[in-house]
Amino acid sequence: MAKSKKAKAEIQTKATWKNAWRRDWQLYLLLLFPLVMVFVFSYAAYPGLRMVFMDYKPAKGYAGSEWVGMATFQKIFSDPDFHRAVRNSVVFNLADLLVGFPMPIILALILNELRYARFKKVSQTILYLPHFLSWAIIGSVALTMFKPSSGLVNVVMMNAGIIEEGIPFLNEKWHWAVTYLLIGVWQGMGWGTILYLAAITGISGELYEAAMIDGANRWKRMWHITLPGIKSTVVTLLIMNLGRVMGSNLERLVAFGNSQVKDFQYQLAVYIYNKGLNNGKFSMGTAVNLFQSLIGLVLVIMSDRIAKKLGEDGLL
């Protein structure tokens, strides 16, 4: 039955365009709207990429600006700001991955072991909260909490006599780096558990029963049953995250930005926005943007290959 259906579908796909149109013209008509949108607002921007080979001047436009070959790339590769932006982006993204990736896995394992269903449900709802908030909100609450002199965290610690002077959590670059990363982990940890918890639900209860008859305690069950059970989800998500090592999120960066931490806050998105868009260095900004997207694309394709080699579902 299933086979004959498949065969039928194949035959229909092989129909001539004329027949396909006669049968499905309404579907093609529906498709027209999204196609127009995607061409007008996405594809139409691609030709603009030619400005990376130009010295684009906003006043002169594409037609009037001069072609300069690879000069723009030479310029960005010898630009210290660019080096700083690349270094910061890569270092912060890797650090994000290192501390941020394991956290949802650990949290999912813990949530799965919780004994009271109601307690589990309420805590899940609370832990999901940061996912629904904008970086503007998270940033402004964080600034309120971590102000050196009047932020709650410093006030409490000073009152308890743990510290004498307020810690500049968001006002000194090294402290900022740690705070920025931890807030990122905090923001993603609750929501990140969802796919792991779903994978855990898929593990057969019989495995646990058998393990218990064999005398395996909770930690052994976690280690030998739960973790292997979610391995493929872990691998897939890890690979997906590796593909984002060059990315940078302007909203998150500006929400925590201030003039004292520019040294570390200056990542690729900031470079493109400040130097490219705001200071009119359009060609350089676009070249950096292109550099970033191309590396991102290559990383995603490589990740997909690796995932498939490891026998997991790919991403593409």
Place this chain on the structure above:
Amino acid sequence: MEQVASAGGAHAVNKFRVSDFVMMAVVVILCATCVLPFIHVAAKSISGNTAVMSKAVYFWPKDITLDAFKRVFGDESMTYSMLFSVGITLIFTVLGMLVCTCAAYPLSKKRLKGKQAFTFVMMVPMYFGAGIIPAYLLYQDLHILDTMWVLILPLIYSPYNMLIMKNFFQSTIPDSLEESAFLDGASNIQILWKIVLPLSKPILATLSLFYAVGRWNSYADNMYYTRSADLKMIQYKLYQLVASATEAQTASLADTGGASQAAPEVLQAASIMFVTVPIIIIYPFLQKYFVQGTMIGAVKG
């Protein structure tokens, strides 16, 4: 052995152990980090200036007053931004769902000739974009730069949402149902409208919320493509408010921030609450739809 006999499944052991306690404690602490900051800001926002200035407000308000909120609600630019955000989000969600359905339904049909090529064309923008500067110049040519449409049109087609909807159609709507309707003489659009969409209410709800919350929370495009004050959505407004306050404080840090800074602190807390409370109230009802959408999105198309 008695232990095993007494219960089933993964959580069979009845005794409450130290490890149970430790795990609950960890979860409680993590939950506290999600809740306490907002309680603190809320307490500050309805406290008196002097109490906040003397750092006496923790999680409970002192000298309760609604002055700061009166000022926030009295500030026309704040209420305007809020209403503007609501309006943009509504238009965005409706148009987004429309374009998403128009793409997902045809592409979910196995028999559609050219399906693979169309799908490819529709997915490319997810993996490779031209970048913000070519987009900026494109929007300039389209005359939507610095208008409300630049906050709506470029983002209403979302490859990710389209994929989720397409996956849903393919996995949930039985082909036989549509075939029989087809044999009864129903057209493709009638089938979509009368059979498929009524059966897809859960995914329609989920994706509408994805669109709405996504639009509501983002402000990068607001930074890139608009200049006018009357095009500031509420998140961007909040960001600018806090950023300028922080810079002002940083600048005056040397000359020991005086009394003049306390008032802005309460006002700032009230502004944060003004923007945060709406989403805190509704997100518990949204999360189930979000979980569902994320699951469908995780299955590749």
